[in-house]
Amino acid sequence: MTHTLKTISWLAALSCAVLLAGCGSLTTGGSSNRTTMVQAIAASDKVAMLPVSNFTDVPQAGxxxxxxxxxxxxxxxxxxxxxxxxxxxxxxLFEPSERKAQAEAEKWAKAQGMRYVVTAAVNEWRYKVGVDGEPAVGLMLQVKDLSNDQVVYSSAGGRTGGSREALSAVGLHLTTELVAGIRVEQAGTPDKAR
Known part of the structure; x- marks a missing residue:
């Protein structure tokens, strides 16, 4: 009987550990949601960061x-x-509205002599409803070469955190993960993947 209780206790502890391990998750990478950036951004290339589209119901998430x-x-x-x-x-803050057309922002970037533009969209930025109130973030990121109007990098991901994590911390982790796929040539070094 004590052997059975020990086994049940051990299985219960293992189940709790597996359940807790699943509380924080990140989904990025893989062939389905990240393209490989073939060309690197040179140190001399001008890059424009355009407005982040906010597809959430949270004001100013973008x-x-x-x-x-x-x-x-x-x-x-x-x-x-x-x-x-x-x-x-x-x-x-007081009047959240839709962003102007992406074409207008790209037109500005071209007029400024930019080689690349970075665009992004946020589709989730919230604390989940429930007892734990876990933070959840979903983002999409693209790099476009304005010299030929081709998207040279695209990535999307989602991340949830534990109930005691800040939403901004989860957002920073995901943003850093998505940006890590962008290849940047460092000044004085040959083209290399990051």
Whole structure:
């Protein structure tokens, strides 16, 4: 009888451990949601970060992601990063509205002599409803070469965190993971994958 109780206790503990391990998850990479970036962004290339599209019902989620994305792009080695002018982003605290057409933002980037544009969309930015209130983030990221209007990198992912994690921390982890696939040539070094 005690052997059976020990086995049941052990199985219960193992089940709890497996359940807890599944609380935080990240889904990125793989052939289904990340393309390989063939060409690297040269140190001399100008890169424009365009407005992040907000497809959530959370006001200013796009602006929050933009702050994280700008940091991650600069940390990746992109030296000539230019952030779009605020006039191209109609999302405000008091009157959240749809973004202007992506074509208008790309037109601005071309007029500024940019080689690449980075675009993104946030489709989830919330704490899940329930007892734990876990943070959940879903993002899409693309790099487009303006010299030929081709998307050279595309990635999407989602991440959830534990009930005690901050939403911004989960967003930063996911943003950093998505940006990690962007190839950047460091000044004075040959073209290499990051």
């Amino acid at each position: 602006l929050r992601v933009e702050a994280l994305l700008e940091t991650a792009l600069r940390r990746s080695g992109i030296r000539q990063l230019v952030v779009y002018p605020p006039a191209l982003n109609p999302e405000t």
